[in-house]
Amino acid sequence: MEGKARLRYPTPRARGRLAGARPWPEVGATRQDEIARPDLSLVRSARRLAILALLTVAVASCGKEPTAPLVEPPPLGPEAALAQRLEQGWTSVTPGLRGVSVAVLTRDEKLYTAAVGVSAGAENSPALSAAHRSRTRATSPYVSSSATPPGSSITSTRTCSGTTRPTPRRRSGRWRRSSASRSATGPSPRRAPPTHTPRRLQLGDEQDPGPGGKRFGIPLPSLGGVRRRVHGFHAHRHGPLRSSRVRRALPRRSVHGGADTEPGQGRGGGRTTGWGRGCGSVPGRPTTATPGASWATAAS
Amino acid sequence: MGYRSILMYVPSGDLTIAMAANGAHDSWTTLTYYMFDWIVARF
Numbered sequence: 001m002e003g004k005a006r007l008r009y010p011t012p013r014a015r016g017r018l019a020g021a022r023p024w025p026e027v028g029a030t031r032q033d034e035i036a037r038p039d040l041s042l043v044r045s046a047r048r049l050a051i052l053a054l055l056t057v058a059v060a061s062c063g064k065e066p067t068a069p070l071v072e073p074p075p076l077g078p079e080a081a082l083a084q085r086l087e088q089g090w091t092s093v094t095p096g097l098r099g100v101s102v103a104v105l106t107r108d109e110k111l112y113t114a115a116v117g118v119s120a121g122a123e124n125s126p127a128l129s130a131a132h133r134s135r136t137r138a139t140s141p142y143v144s145s146s147a148t149p150p151g152s153s154i155t156s157t158r159t160c161s162g163t164t165r166p167t168p169r170r171r172s173g174r175w176r177r178s179s180a181s182r183s184a185t186g187p188s189p190r191r192a193p194p195t196h197t198p199r200r201l202q203l204g205d206e207q208d209p210g211p212g213g214k215r216f217g218i219p220l221p222s223l224g225g226v227r228r229r230v231h232g233f234h235a236h237r238h239g240p241l242r243s244s245r246v247r248r249a250l251p252r253r254s255v256h257g258g259a260d261t262e263p264g265q266g267r268g269g270g271r272t273t274g275w276g277r278g279c280g281s282v283p284g285r286p287t288t289a290t291p292g293a294s295w296a297t298a299a300s
Numbered sequence: 301m302g303y304r305s306i307l308m309y310v311p312s313g314d315l316t317i318a319m320a321a322n323g324a325h326d327s328w329t330t331l332t333y334y335m336f337d338w339i340v341a342r343f
Contacts, residue, residue, distance in 0.1 A: 081342065089334045098323035102335055106343050107314035118322055 083114035090116045304328045310340055 076084060082104060090100050099117025106112070305320040317339055321328055 078343065082339070085338050085342075086335065089331050093331045093334050094321075094325040094327045097321055097325040097328070097331075100319065100321045100331065102320075102339075103318045104339055104343055105316040105318075112343075120322065 078110075079112045079114065082112050083116070086114045087116045306332055308332075308336060313340060313343065315340065315343055 082102065086100060086102050090097060094100070097117065099115065099119050101113070101115035101119060103111060103113045302324060303320065303322055304324060306318070308317040308319075309315070310317070317336060319332060319335060321331075325331075
């Protein structure tokens with residue numbers, strides 16, 4: 001039995017125990033084992049500490065957001081949202097625009113307004129000045145641009161006064177002063193002769209039958225052309241039913257433009273030059289009306 | 301004319317929108333659409 005036991009090789013652990021039990025130290029391997037054991041334990045403990053620290057950090061960071069908490073802005077009211085939207089559009093869509101304002105009226109009768117930029121007009125803005133207003137008043141009442149034949153100015157129709165009715169405003173001294181001051185610098189475009197001579201529409205004329213003018217072969221004079229081109233505030237003065245007050249304000253003269261007017265009286269009645277003698281009696285000019293010129297039908 | 305203005309009405313929403321600009325800009329129409337779409341969706 002003992003021989004068998006002695007013949008057996010000890011395991012490394014048993015060898016270590018045997019080595020520690022020896023009364024004398026073995027010089028070679030035993031020294032290395034004693035030196036290596038503390039190193040291993042230190043490394044192991046260091047690893048455990050590192051893992052523990054990582055776990056601690058992980059557990060501590062769990063449940064917390066890595067960045068700052070997101071604070072949601074308070075919801076904007078309708079008017080503030082409208083102003084914000086308008087400002088965004090003003091800066092991104094229309095950069096350089098002076099200013100914009102917007103107003104919204106909802107179904108529940110609530111009014112929301114917003115404005116950005118400059119709320120006043122430009123310094124020399126013609127649209128917002130008194131000059132623009134007077135210019136609009138001076139050009140708006142009579143003839144629209146579409147009804148005026150090319151080459152003739154607005155006043156060419158108006159000055160042929162048998163065809164249209166001047167208003168008291170036009171015949172005032174203020175108007176004449178402005179015309180005189182204008183003609184001092186040169187020939188006024190308002191006094192330019194017409195390119196063609198209009199005449200009064202008579203029964204049987206076919207130049208403007210109108211919407212229902214010529215039926216069953218019977219030519220009927222129509223006021224369609226007149227009604228088409230007269231708009232706005234002065235429209236009633238161009239209709240067939242003028243008030244007696246307006247009729248009294250007009251000068252007594254024939255509708256052909258003053259051929260029977262005494263010289264020096266009336267509007268352009270006594271002129272020897274130009275077209276002031278009357279629309280139908282200008283020497284050297286054709287007296288036939290231009291077919292299709294609807295503005296000549298104003299003599300109603 | 302130096303200014304722009306527009307008045308819009310949305311019958312389905314009974315909504316009235318008025319816009320005015322103190323000046324002229326090429327993209328005025330685009331701004332109108334920009335505001336119109338948002339107002340109809342918001343109000």
